Amino acid sequence: MTGRSDVPRWIALPALVGLALLALPLAGLVLRVEWGDFLGLVTSESSRAALGLSLRTAAVSTVLCLLLGVPLSLSLARSSGHWSSVVRAVVLVPLVLPPVVGGIALLATFGRRGWLGQHLEAFGVEIAFTTVAVVLAQTFVSLPFLVITLEGALRAADPGYADVAATLGAAPGRVLGRVTLPLVAPGLVAGTVLSFARALGEFGATVTFAGSLQGVTRALPTEIYLQREVDPDAAAALAFLLVAVAVVVIAVVHRPGRSPW
Template identity: 85%
Template sequence: MRTRPDVPAWIVPPALIGWALLALPLVGLVLRVDWRDFGSLVTTEASRAALWLSLRTASASTVLCLLLGVPLALVLARSTARWASAVRAVVLVPLVLPPVVGGIALLATFGRRGWLGQHLEVLGIEIAFTTVAVVLAQAFVSLPFLVVTLEGALRAADPGYADVAATLGAAPGRVLGRVTLPLVAPGLVAGTVLSFARALGEFGATVTFAGSLQGVTRSLPTEIYLQREVDPDAAIALSFLLVAVAVAVIALVHRPGRSPW
């Protein structure tokens, strides 16, 4: 295997072991799938409802992450104030929290007895244990992926282009849309894909905050967990389906011949 001058030969074996640590469980999953009954296992009414719900809510949460995450990443990347470090620390918290803790935090905020949810309920707005709760739970755990990825891309981009555009009289909004965002487009796409993939596989925060009501809040990861207790073959088949969907989404962006992200 040929490597670049800054990659010593001894780096290759641990790199291969690291790759194997990620790849072998996926191989084991494929080997355990009951291919003869795969179609019937993944096309039950419950499975189809769970998959459709996961795709809809993951898409909605990704849109929410874009609407909120792009401005947040831009502010963090361009700010040198002390408060930016505190804001960034809050953004990073969901990355290290157990998802179930995130679900409890959401429930404590938006639940019927939550400090905000109890006031929303007076207005007739219920969030916990609804499809909206699934979207919020997914956005809570996936938003940091978009913000961190895009902030890194913004910091790495040459600010000279934006300065030149501003010097020529372009308004800040025009500079952002015509110069800055095109420069960091690979990072934006990478963050979006990571957010969608993370939302698609979210389980802990979702089941804690949204529950498990078929067709309303029971996402595909929740359906897999429930099937694991009653029908392990169905759980394995659905797990493979979830992996296949995630790989397909990533493959649409990270195609051969295209630079990584």
């Protein structure tokens, strides 16, 4: 585990402790699941409704992340001025905020009494505590994952190919679609998958901004939280289902032999 000459042997002990701290709770969850009733627990009406809503909203929020995050990543990667540092800081804020704070911020903006939501309501548009609110909350927390991943890939890519294409007369849009994006495709795929996974697992911002109405705003993490009080076995089974999705995501992003970053 520590065969390199610049890694002292004693490093292995705290490394193993850190690994155990991460792995043991996952093992505990696996041991907690009632495997004999697993299918019944994860296919109940409320579980299926929550899982279906989570998959649909996470897919929509991932599309939004692509539509908004790719241009934002390009702007940040191709800029070095003071404004880009400010924008990057804004992009990173959702990564360090407690999700419930993000939900309160969304509610203060798009809620019925929010500074923007009250004007939208005058036109009959309500966002808070609707399915749209779930999508916005998921996009708010997952967009930074796509932006920072793709920006890093763009900065690492060789700009010479794009310069040659432009010299040969290719329009900027053609250079972007035929040269730049294919060069950073691994980073784009990694950011997209991570954004989807983050959206699928979002809880705090969603429950604060969208509430918990079955079939409308009750996503899978919220269902797990509610089941924890009334049916711990169902909560453990659904939690394992989310962990399994996370493992699949990690397997896709971190394939052996290459780094998506």
